[in-house]
Amino acid sequence: MTNLSGKTALVTGASRGIGRASALALARAGAQVLVHYSSSPGQAESVVADIREFGGRAEALKADMAAVDGAHQLARQVEAIVGSRLDVLVANAGISNYAAIENTSIEDFDRLFAVNVRAPFFLVQQLLPILGEGSSVIFLSSLAAHAAVGTLSAYAATKGAIDTLVKHFATELGPRGIRVNAVAPGVVETDMSSFAKTEQGRAATLGLQALKRVAGPDDIAGAIAFLASDAARWVTGDTLRVDGGSKL
Amino acid sequence: MTKLTDKTALVTGASRGIGAAIAKRLAADGARVAITYTKGADAAAQVVKEIETAGGKAIAIQADAADAKAVIAAVDKTVKTFGGLDILVNNAGTAIPKPFVEATLEEMDRVIDINLRGVFIATQAALRHLKDGGRVINIGSSVGERNMTPGLAAYSATKGAVKMFTQGLSREVGSRGITVNTVQPGPIDTDLNPVAGDWATPQIANTALKRYGRVEDVAALVAFVASPEASYITGTSLTVDGGTNA
Numbered sequence: 001m002t003n004l005s006g007k008t009a010l011v012t013g014a015s016r017g018i019g020r021a022s023a024l025a026l027a028r029a030g031a032q033v034l035v036h037y038s039s040s041p042g043q044a045e046s047v048v049a050d051i052r053e054f055g056g057r058a059e060a061l062k063a064d065m066a067a068v069d070g071a072h073q074l075a076r077q078v079e080a081i082v083g084s085r086l087d088v089l090v091a092n093a094g095i096s097n098y099a100a101i102e103n104t105s106i107e108d109f110d111r112l113f114a115v116n117v118r119a120p121f122f123l124v125q126q127l128l129p130i131l132g133e134g135s136s137v138i139f140l141s142s143l144a145a146h147a148a149v150g151t152l153s154a155y156a157a158t159k160g161a162i163d164t165l166v167k168h169f170a171t172e173l174g175p176r177g178i179r180v181n182a183v184a185p186g187v188v189e190t191d192m193s194s195f196a197k198t199e200q201g202r203a204a205t206l207g208l209q210a211l212k213r214v215a216g217p218d219d220i221a222g223a224i225a226f227l228a229s230d231a232a233r234w235v236t237g238d239t240l241r242v243d244g245g246s247k248l
Numbered sequence: 249m250t251k252l253t254d255k256t257a258l259v260t261g262a263s264r265g266i267g268a269a270i271a272k273r274l275a276a277d278g279a280r281v282a283i284t285y286t287k288g289a290d291a292a293a294q295v296v297k298e299i300e301t302a303g304g305k306a307i308a309i310q311a312d313a314a315d316a317k318a319v320i321a322a323v324d325k326t327v328k329t330f331g332g333l334d335i336l337v338n339n340a341g342t343a344i345p346k347p348f349v350e351a352t353l354e355e356m357d358r359v360i361d362i363n364l365r366g367v368f369i370a371t372q373a374a375l376r377h378l379k380d381g382g383r384v385i386n387i388g389s390s391v392g393e394r395n396m397t398p399g400l401a402a403y404s405a406t407k408g409a410v411k412m413f414t415q416g417l418s419r420e421v422g423s424r425g426i427t428v429n430t431v432q433p434g435p436i437d438t439d440l441n442p443v444a445g446d447w448a449t450p451q452i453a454n455t456a457l458k459r460y461g462r463v464e465d466v467a468a469l470v471a472f473v474a475s476p477e478a479s480y481i482t483g484t485s486l487t488v489d490g491g492t493n494a
Contacts, residue, residue, distance in 0.1 A: 171456045171494050175457075210419050210422030223481065226477065226478075235465075235488050237493065243481075244482060
């Protein structure tokens with residue numbers, strides 16, 4: 001089993017969806033989990049309560065990932081709690097924008113890159129002093145980075161940037177013993193993704209896939225917990241597709 | 249109760265190296281394990297003994313991956329012995345490192361027969377028995393995707409072919425919940441590619457983690473792919489290469 005006893009973990013965007021499922025999975029594996037949120041304190045506190053209920057350790061942290069210094073502020077809060085050692089960073093917080101090219105505004109575009117690319121980049125930078133030998137960084141990529149699915153070009157481009165960061169971060173941080181990977185979910189039923197909630201979207205999702213079912217957040221969290229663990233100690237620089245075999 | 253309790257796995261080419269580590273790991277996770285070997289009867293018996301000593305169940309079957317009849321018989325024997333089949337790990341493989349211009353026809357055929365034809369035969373035989381929700385896990389290679397090592401042109405071509413076989417097959421069996429994936433190791437310390445060998449230095453330099461991998465590192469990823477937690481991962485290639493291909 002995945003064992004993260006004695007480890008410290010930060011999951012951004014952990015109040016719901018894949019972040020929530022990941023926070024719970026890491027906590028069940030024994031990690032102390034810092035549950036970051038940007039706008040839903042009630043949902044974040046409920047994740048913390050769920051973790052404490054089964055005897056785990058968790059705390060909620062608020063930071064605005066769209067703000068220029070949001071990652072910096074979050075890193076300072078994390079250091080204040082865990083001190084000198086963070087074992088796992090799941091940079092999950094992200095936003096999507098389902099919009100045609102004509103309908104994508106500069107503000108939307110900038111906000112997508114701020115939250116999905118700038119924040120994870122500087123979060124890793126700011127946490128480097130407390131990441132070290134054996135630490136695992138996990139980014140969230142997307143099926144949309146590898147294949148044209150949905151009308152999501154600006155969002156997809158942010159995830160393409162993540163795949164590139166994975167390779168460069170892994171190579172640059174490998175000598176320090178820090179692993180860097182991403183998981184690339186396909187369509188997952190969450191608050192962020194309404195795609196599979198319509199009849200048409202559901203049919204399209206299943207049409208892409210080998211496994212013919214729509215994923216839930218737990219389908220992704222298992223892969224994240226694996227990458228976080230020492231079982232994945234030789235896995236770095238990879239984007240792991242967790243998409244039920246979508247658009248292969 | 250561990251995560252592979254009541255599952256049966258067949259691991260090809262498992263008398264030593266990565267295959268032996270996978271067999272032991274799947275057994276430790278609760279699976280009954282059949283292993284095949286070509287020549288290493290003693291080594292295979294030792295793997296079985298280690299699994300049994302740890303409280304597991306295992307059998308060893310002599311079957312050269314290039315011998316279709318023997319491979320099909322090995323699948324049948326596994327099913328007969330353990331009452332079914334849930335997990336096939338196509339691990340048996342060979343490399344004959346040398347400049348391609350010097351490779352003989354026999355050497356080319358041998359690499360294709362074991363690394364590709366052998367995977368086809370074992371997989372087809374296994375699919376006739378594989379239970380819903382089962383797993384086909386092919387051991388590819390990081391050079392099946394990106395090859396920086398001279399002397400492995402033919403080998404890397406077969407591993408690239410396995411990667412595409414994985415994709416294609418996943419579409420045919422997905423409705424039964426069977427997943428098909430490739431695990432792609434980078435440089436791993438084995439008899440075939442020892443960390444003490446002449447070839448090691450450039451391979452280490454190509455990794456991000458600046459070391460060779462261990463067979464247990466590969467087995468851990470295979471165990472994850474075999475587990476219920478990975479039931480939504482299919483048709484893909486998972487690297488365990490220390491960042492070699494990053």
